[in-house]
Amino acid sequence: MPAGSPADAVGQCFTCWWMRSTTTRRGSTFFRCARAETDARFVRYPTLPVRNCPGYEVAMLFVVLMHYTQPLDAVNAVRAEHLRHLEACAARGLIHAWARREPPTGGLFIATAPDRAALEAVVAEDPYVRAGVATPEIVEVPPQNVRGALRT
Template identity: 45%
Template sequence: MFVLELTYTADLESVEAVLAQHIEWLEEHYAAGTFLASGRKVPRDGGVILAVGGDRAAMEALVATDPFVRAGLTEYRVTEFLATTTAPALAAHRQRLPG
C-alpha cells in the first residue's frame, strides 16, 4: 500500500486551473481500483492519496501522469508501507509481513 503526498509548488490559482483534469485522473484510478481515498491537506498546500497496487517504481510512474505533475504544479512523496492491520472495509487490502 502507498501513501502519496502531494505538495504544491505553485500558487492555488494555477492549481485551480488544472483541478478538473486532476479530478478526472483521480476518478480514472478509483475506477481501476488503485486509489482508495484522497483529499486536500489542511492547510491547503497539497493533498494525500491512499493507493494500492504494483511496486514502488510502478507507483512513481503512475504519479508522474498526474496533470498537476505534468503542469509543474506539485511534487509527490511516495511512501510504501505494509497494511497488516486494516478496518473491515479494507480487509481485501491487508498485507502480510515478508518471511
C-alpha cells in the same frame, strides 16, 4: 494474523493485487480474480481459501502526499483534470481515497499497486505533476501494518 481471520478464509486472495471483493444487494461478499478478465488460465471466482496461485502478486499500500509548488491559482487551473485522473485511477482499483489538505498546501491519496515502480508511473501521469504545480512524496505502508477496509 490470528486463526479465524479473513485471511484464513480467503487465503492468498486476501492480499493479492488482483483480488476484488463484490458485495451483493443481500450483503453476501464474494471474491473475484480480476486477472481472469484478461487471462483464461485464472478462475473468476476461485474456490476459497486459495493457498497457492501462480498469478499471486502482493498488493502494496501507499500514501501519496502532494506538495503544492505553485500558487493556488495555478493549482486550481489544473484541478479539474487532476480530479478526473483520480477518478479514472479509482475506477481501475488503484486509488481508494483522496483529499486536499486544509489549509490548501497540497493533498494526499491512498493507493494500492503491485510495487512502487508501478505507482510511480501512475503518479507521473498526474496532471499536477505534469504541469509542475505539485511534487509527490510516496510513502509505502508495510502490508503487515494494514487493517480494516484498507486491507486489499
